[in-house]
Amino acid sequence: MIKNYFKIAVRNLLKHKLHTGINLIGLSLGLGVSILIFFFVQFELSFDNFHSDSDRIFRIKSHELVDGEMQESFSSPMIVESTFRQEFSQIEAITQYISGGVQSILPDESTQSQSFRMVNPDFLEIFGFELLQGDRTTQLRDKYQVVITEETSEKYFGDANPIGKSIRMKMAYEFIDYQVTGLLKNIPANSTLQFEMLMPVENMDFFSDEEGRTSWFSVWGANIAKLRSPDQVTSIHESMNSVMKKALGDDFVEGEFYFTLEPIEGMHFSQSAGNGGLETTNKSLLWILAGIASLVLLIACINFTTMAIGRATSRAKEVGVRKTMGANFGQLILQFLMEAFLTTIIAAVIGVILAELLLPTFNDLFQKELDLVYGPLQLLILFSLVVIITGIAGAYPAFFLSGLRPIKVLKGNLSIHFGKQGLRKGLVAFQFFISFVLVASTLIMVNQMNAITSYDLGFIKDEVIIVEVPDVPSTSFVTSLHESFKKADIYRQALVSRSEVASAAISVATYGDDAYWQVAFPQEDGTQFNFLVNFVAGDYFETMGLELLQGRKLSIDAGSDSSAFIVNEAFANSFNWDDPTAEMIPGTRFDPHEIVGLVKDFHHASLYQPIEPVLIAKAPLPVFSGISNLSIRSSTNPKVLVRSNGADLESFKALLEEEWRKIFPGEAFNFEFMDETIQAQYQADERLGKMVFIAASIAILIASMGLFAMVALSIAGRTKEIGIRKVLGASSWSISWMFNREFLIITLVGVLVALPLSWYLMQNWIEQFAVKEWPSWLSFLLLALGGVVFTGLIVSGQALKATQMNPVKTLKDE
Structure with missing residues (x-):
């Protein structure tokens, strides 16, 4: 039975090539972009979940009352580590995490800047980074020993075994040899903590005096703790006051300076000030991108539904005949869903190919290293998309057409006015509404970023080069x-x-x-x-x-x-x-x-x-x-x-x-242009603006294809009416206006609702700037007129073509 459904579905798809082609192009574009975005969202949500005890790992957050305002930071004093280790028995392990960088000597005797993280031996006990060589329990216990990643090892030693070899780094006034005792697998791309080298925290004596290392008010890097049980956070918070009173003595004032523990599960999305220099992602960006992908897919699904409704008359006779021959309601639903499923599967395959082709551009746009790996979770996402699209795009046509009564259909008494007109117009209007929300949002973002770029900063930024001196x-x-x-x-x-x-x-x-x-x-x-x-x-x-x-x-x-x-x-x-x-x-x-x-x-x-x-x-x-x-x-x-x-x-x-x-002989020479550093401050919003522009372009393309198909179906169903009107003396332009009026009203409704909504939706985004500039009302007016003209051109082109047909032929055709 399934085999027969499959054959019939293939025949129907091949028979209506325009209908099938538009659906495939729309769904493929939507799926290509959506696969990239949904995989990206899944990748971002997977950050730091490879640590087996992540529910027991916490960052220590400082809270300090300054001028009546509580200031919070994930950077904390070095003395926190030793104090908390001694005072809180609930802590199983604790480490400092301090960033540093010095000059190092490469095998060719040239120098380069080498970054590292200064940590305690507990670091490798807390986190699940994979140690390929070396004893995990003995690492980072000697001041002049380091643990490096595979990538760092290749840079210094090529393919040779790095264990026991030395790296020369300039600490204070002289170069010192550091022995490699451990080799880590390259840090996973979905780790918030990224580093090339680990070094014992005792090396801080090269960067700070004893007072700076032991003061409660000198901040160096972060402190991270692993608890014996995640439930012990509350007890630590409850005893924090007594610990701080003991540590600060006469300087202690309750509620003015204390620490809390924050789960690392939210580390990648933390937007707190003083975030320890970690590269994080604003979680709202993920939801914005996921929303954009969903809207683009929804437009493609609407195309599928509106065209199925437009072809309802011809498919109604098919349903009547098949019901007369004994087909039941369930079999007909399955048949129509099979067509939707087959279209979606083909579109998904094309979408995956498009996603692979667009991946380098996407990674360049968002400065990521996303790789489309088709593991169980990714395949589940793909399968879910296919099922959801099949349901959204095929459900209404399947249930609507399968429920038709064969007697009315075959006698020609069937009225499907609502299906052909009301719902169809509503869906087309909704398509234009979504498209113009995206287009208007793009206009607002482009206008704001242009204002930022041309804004007078109070100094001259051009032709200035910045050279950082060691x-x-x-x-x-x-x-x-x-x-x-x-x-x-x-x-x-x-x-x-x-x-x-x-x-x-x-x-x-x-x-x-x-x-x-x-x-x-x-x-x-x-x-x-x-x-x-x-x-x-x-x-x-x-x-x-x-x-x-x-x-x-x-x-x-x-x-x-x-x-x-x-x-x-x-x-x-x-x-x-x-x-x-x-x-x-x-x-x-x-x-x-x-x-x-x-x-x-x-x-x-x-x-x-x-x-x-x-x-x-x-x-x-x-x-x-x-x-x-x-x-x-x-x-x-x-x-x-x-x-x-x-x-x-x-x-x-x-x-x-x-x-x-x-x-500076032997020192690495690095420079940057001031205007480029200024522009780099806005990269995140520029990337988001480009993504919205791409989505808006795809949405307009899909919506225009849907409009083209709907106009074609509408004209095809009214060829005799066009012939009669021509015989009675109607001009081509009056017939064209008859069709234009219907679709222009739909476009205007979509535009008029979209523009104020986009203004409202972009309020929060534009509020983040100290300098704000909204587009003028003329820009929005031109955008609305552009939408109307765009619709008019598509409709008029097909309508005028239809009026050129010989009315004698259309009236004789039965």
């Missing part, structure tokens, strides 16, 4: 910064002596790199005044193109203006200063200093964030003398900012590297 290691970061600036200034002076260089400066922070130091000092009312600090040298204001409103710039001479500050308008406005150069910072503990200039507000961070008070100085000590809080969230390495005078790009880069080799 720091001079010291356990005191003030000493490290001072010595690093001295070394960087030698490079800067070498550059400005070249005619190709317009100007050069040194800066700790650049736009959007999160390297501005966050500081605060207590005010008379007891509150903290928070602001940002950047340390600079050289001709910083000329190089950046900052506008000085009052006073003067900081001196270029290295030894002068060591106690001078420049503030921005936001800083001055916080204290209602009309002339900041006549003022002093009101904090009572600041060493003698002077504010020598006021700079016009500029955007120090991406346009997601508002402008904050900023202080620019040449030396850290005058700033540090008066502050009570300090937070350094990024690298303290100085950067040399170089502005070209318009020289050829390639020759200019060669010049920079030539001078680099003289000053």
